[in-house]
Amino acid sequence: MPVSTLLPALASVLALVPAPPADSMMLSLRGDEGTAVVTLDCEPAGGSHxxxxxxxxxxxxxxxxxxxxxxxxxxCPLIWDPVAATASGHWHGRPVLVQREYPNRCAANADSGGVFGF
Incomplete structure (x- = not known):
């Protein structure tokens, strides 16, 4: 079969595959209790967050x-239970890599507007 015949078929198959969200991140919180990891997609909002x-x-x-x-x-309680928060992915097509330390999970949630609220 000539390549020119396959190209339209390939194009129609690729059109069915949804594009990944331009705003998609993997978020993690690591502390003494272990590590929690979620995904966050925006526009539309989704993922496991x-x-x-x-x-x-x-x-x-x-x-x-x-x-x-x-x-x-x-x-938030004044309890020292530090967590390391990490975000990696993309926002509006721009790469994101953020690492922050918070005194506890409550502070991570409050100081991030809920981004690290999981």
């Missing part, structure tokens, strides 16, 4: 800049 819509809204407000995420008004 339990509060994907809230996390995507915070990222949208900050235009994907983790240094400008809105803070949540949450009272």
């Amino acid at each position: 339990p509060h994907a819509e809230r996390a995507c809204a915070a990222l949208t407000e900050a235009d994907g800049d983790f240094g400008h995420l809105p803070k949540q008004n949450v009272l």
Whole structure:
């Protein structure tokens, strides 16, 4: 079969494969209790993040800049139980790699606008 015959068939198959979201990240929290990992997709909100819509809204407000995420008004216990938070993926096609340390999981959630709230 000539290649010119296969190209239209290949193009129609590729059209059925959904493109990955341009805003997609893997998020992790690592502490003494172990490591939790979730995925977060935005536009539309999804993935395994339990509060994907809230996390995507915070990222949208900050235009994907983790240094400008809105803070949540949450009272967190003053318990030292540090966690390392990592985000890797893409936001509007731009690569993202962020690593932060928080005093505990509650602070990670509050200081990230819910992005690390899982």
